[in-house]
Amino acid sequence: MTATDSAGGDRSTVPQGYSPRLYNEDLAPATERKWGAFSIFNVWTSDVHSLYGYFLAASLFLVAGNTFKFLIGIGVGSLIIYWLMTLIGNAGVKTGVPYPVLARASFGTFGANVPALVRAVVATFWYGAQTSAAAGAIVAFLVRYDGPQHLHETSRLFDHSGLEVLCYLGVWAAQLLIISKGMETVRRFQDFAGPAVWLMMLVLAVALSVKAGALDFSVDMPGDDLAALAKSATGLDVSPGSLAAIAAIAATWVTYFAALFLNFGDFARFTPDEKTLKKGNVWGLPVNLILFSLVAAITTAAASNVYGEVxxxxxxxxxxxxxAFLVLLAALTFAVATLGINVVANFVSPAFDFANVAPKYVTFRRGGLIAAVIALLLYPLHPWDNAPSFVNAIGSTMGPIFGVIVVDYYLIRKAQLHVPALYEEGGEFRFQGGWNVRAFAAAAVGAVFSSILPTYGPSGYGATLGPYSWFIGVIVSGVLYFAFSGGKSPLATPAAAMHGESDVAKGS
Incomplete structure (x- = not known):
């Protein structure tokens, strides 16, 4: 049996017994594994070193009250992130499959499209938002000159200036070019972008510290403004520097990575072994996260002393x-940084997710094109300016999804997965017509705690448990799924048990 690219592209052979509704070469278990520890390290530099990543770290630094408390909160959060990413990463290494395919084991062969599309919707929204932010960094440099400044002030299109539109289209096209070349090009781009952004962050910190005349971590900020920032950053009415603030900092830092807890397997599957993955994660997560946060703190304090404002x-x-040279260098670096997080968190993931819906017709490249076109069509509406709470509510459901997948893989299946059955319509993961009702029931209840109550429920719930709602959703959905399943796979077959490790190793 063959699946033919409707655009006249390459033909891909569907292995015997596999369904063309579930398989194409992009969704197949990875065979070429060229991502070393350095590339995994740069997955995290690309994801963290964004404009929003800096903004969040700088905000949490002020909420912490002092540098020592800040490092405690960020350090605890970074260790939790490392542990959770390693869980999902090891599953990617062992099975070799991307997230939407792994989700079939718990949600069903066709039911997995729901958690895949949840991730795709959120990622596509933030893809547009991050593209707009990258374009903004370029605009901030160009308006220093009369020509671009005139264009910025006199032309309007789609409620944006002509300069903003041109910069958005330029960044949009650059990202599309990267993703159109496939995952190997993504790896090469990350290996360049990660070190480049780190270098610029250090230049920014050193330049401001020299201008300030000393290395200082003190920031003079009015109490009311600081309290408002604490509320904005953590979602809680906490006293800056308190134990509650430190705990909220750790929880907020973990929740920031909610999408990556699901789609890290999309990258980890290209590493040769778990040892390589662990090495990349150690340097990329606790070490890199803590150092990046410290640089953000230094820069924030120095800028406050130099310019007299936070x-x-x-x-x-x-x-x-x-x-002008430093401004240009900074603008280009921040644009590259934002491209990095977009490619990692918001472009690769929907490319796989959309491909999973119709593998016979949608390849990885076409899935990425779909995401890019949607982001382009959303630009005139710029929904990221006024609808992040709605999208965050949807994104919060990724916690319960994560809980179901991790419990299914580690506690129920003991990290032993019959990979070929993930591509079979009538195999082990068919459940009820391709849908595992138990998984959806558990995830739905978890979503009430992680998404519905914090956003639309009583104000007291969000004010007390807001930063912890992701954790609550993971725990509730995981416990319920384990209970609903009776601690074992609902439709585990003798054949699947016999395949065990050998099928996991070869992937197909």
């Missing part, structure tokens, strides 16, 4: 430099 956006800090 500036949390690095693009606004660099725009104040006297040197």
């Amino acid at each position: 500036i949390l956006e690095p693009a606004k800090i660099s725009a104040k430099f006297d040197s």
Whole structure:
């Protein structure tokens, strides 16, 4: 049996017994595994070193009250992130399959499209938002000159200036070019972008510290403004520097990575073994996260001393430099940083997710094109300016999904998965017509705690448990799924048990 690219592209052979409704070469278990520890490290530099990543770290630094408490909160959060990412990463290494295919084991062969599309919707929304942020960094540099400034002030299109539209289209096209070349090009881009952004962050911190005349971590901020920032950053009315604030910092830092807890397997599956993955994760997560956060703290404090105001956006800090060269360098670096997180968190994931819905017709490249076109069509509406709470509510459901998948893989299946059955319509993961009702029931209840109550429920719930709602959703859905399943796979077959490790190893 063969599946033919409707556009006249390459033909891909569907292995005997596999369904073309569930299989194409992009969704198949990875065979070429060229991602070493350095590439995994740069998955995290690309994801963290964004404009919003800096903004969040700088905000949490102020909420912590002092550097020592900040490092405790960020350190605890980073260790939790490392542990959770290693869980999902090891599953990717062992099975070799991307997230939507792994989700078939718990949600069913066709039911997995629901958690896949949840991730795709959130990722596509933030893809547009991050593209807009990257374009904004370039605009901030260009308006220093008369021509671009005139275009920015006199032209309007889709409720944006002509300059903003041109920069958005440029960044949009650059990302599409990267993703159209496949995952190997993504790896090469990350290996360049990660070190480049780190270098620029250090230049920014050193330049401001020299200008300030000393390395200082003190920030003078009015109490009311600081309390408002704490509320905005953590969702709680906490006293900056308190134990509650430190705990909220750790929880907020973990929740920031909610999408990556699901789609890290999309990258981990290209590593040769768990040892390589662990090495990349150690340097990329607790080490890199803590150092990056410390640099953000230094930069925030130095900028406060130099300019007499608290500036949390690095693009606004660099725009104040006297040197046009430094401003240009910063603008390009921040644009590359934002491209990095978009490719990792918001572009690769929907490409696989959309491909999973119709593998016979949608390849990885076409899935990425679908996401890019949707983001382009959303630009005139710029929903990321006024609808993040709605999308965050949807995104919070990724916690319960994560809980179901991890419990299914580690506690119920003991990390032994019959990979070929993931591509069979009538195999072990068919459940009820391709849908595992138990998984959806558990995830739905978990979503009430992680998404519905914090966003639309009583104000007291969000004010007390807001930063912890992701954790609550994971625990509730995981416990319920384990209970509903009776601690064992609902439709585990003798054949699946016999295949065991050998099928996992070869993947098909």
